[in-house]
Amino acid sequence: MALDLANGAVLWHHAPSLRPCALPAGTVVTVRITPSPALAVVLLDAATGNDRWESEPVALEPWVRCTLDDTPDFSLRTETDEAADEVLIHWHARGSYRGGAAPSPQVLAAAAREARGVLRVDVAAPSVDALPEAGAAGSPGPPEAEAVDAGAEALVPPPAADVLDRSQVGDQRLELAFEPDSGAVVLRAVDPPTATVRWAVEVDHTTTRRAPKLPP
Structure with a gap:
């Protein structure tokens, strides 16, 4: 998508x-x-x-x-x-x-x-x-995880309980989140200073209905 x-x-x-x-x-x-x-x-x-x-x-x-x-x-x-x-x-x-x-x-x-x-x-x-x-010409070496600036990381608030993953893109934070009431998995753009959601789009959906009980 x-x-x-x-x-x-x-x-x-x-x-x-x-x-x-x-x-x-x-x-x-x-x-x-x-x-x-x-x-x-x-x-x-x-x-x-x-x-x-x-x-x-x-x-x-x-x-x-x-x-x-x-x-x-x-x-x-x-x-x-x-x-x-x-x-x-x-x-x-x-x-x-x-x-x-x-x-x-x-x-x-x-x-x-x-x-x-x-x-x-x-x-x-x-x-x-x-x-x-x-x-590979110009290869810097084995693909290892990049070091994270501990000071910068400390300034980022912990994710909300519904957030599955997140990353910073430009001036906004993209969050992949699960909405338990609707069963929707959404991708949303959040303004980091205010935590305001700029937009959200559903990318997947899971059922919230429980499976029926089997007869004894």
């Missing part, structure tokens, strides 16, 4: 699920899982949401569990070089023991796995090259 951040108007929808990674020169660079553990890069027209191009699937290690959202097992980070019309999508995968019984230290060590790589996207061509993490 693409929104106008000024007023929350829905510009277009796109399915199936994609993860937007960058927006160079009117093109939305996205990633699709097709199927796990493989990734495909999909280029969309930023104005209409129409598909422009899709790469062949890039296979990852068989044990990798790809996800569109960042998890402890899999995460993505993006760099954009607008001058070169190039986008670097760094991926980082981790594997661990998933058995039921308490494992020994030796089993834990044997099950621990890690892999990294880069998808180098040439938006103009278009093309995608799969590279090892160290093979």
Whole structure:
């Protein structure tokens, strides 16, 4: 879903699920899982949401569990070089023991796995090259979480109880929130100094009805 951040108007929808990674020169660079553990890069027209191009699937290690959202097992980070019309999508995968019984230290060590790589996207061509993490020109290194300024973080009030996630975009804070009375999941823009909601749009809906009781 693409929104106008000024007023929350829905510009277009796109399915199936994609993860937007960058927006160079009117093109939305996205990633699709097709199927796990493989990734495909999909280029969309930023104005209409129409598909422009899709790469062949890039296979990852068989044990990798790809996800569109960042998890402890899999995460993505993006760099954009607008001058070169190039986008670097760094991926980082981790594997661990998933058995039921308490494992020994030796089993834990044997099950621990890690892999990294880069998808180098040439938006103009278009093309995608799969590279090892160290093979991406200009790469600053492994994709790790950026350090947060503790002083700045302390100034941000804690999220309301209904907020599932939030991030700062320009001069407004975007919040993904769940409304328990209606069952709606909404994306809303909030003015940080006053906590006033500028706009809100429903992005999903869950039922608030309970399942019927089964007969004895």
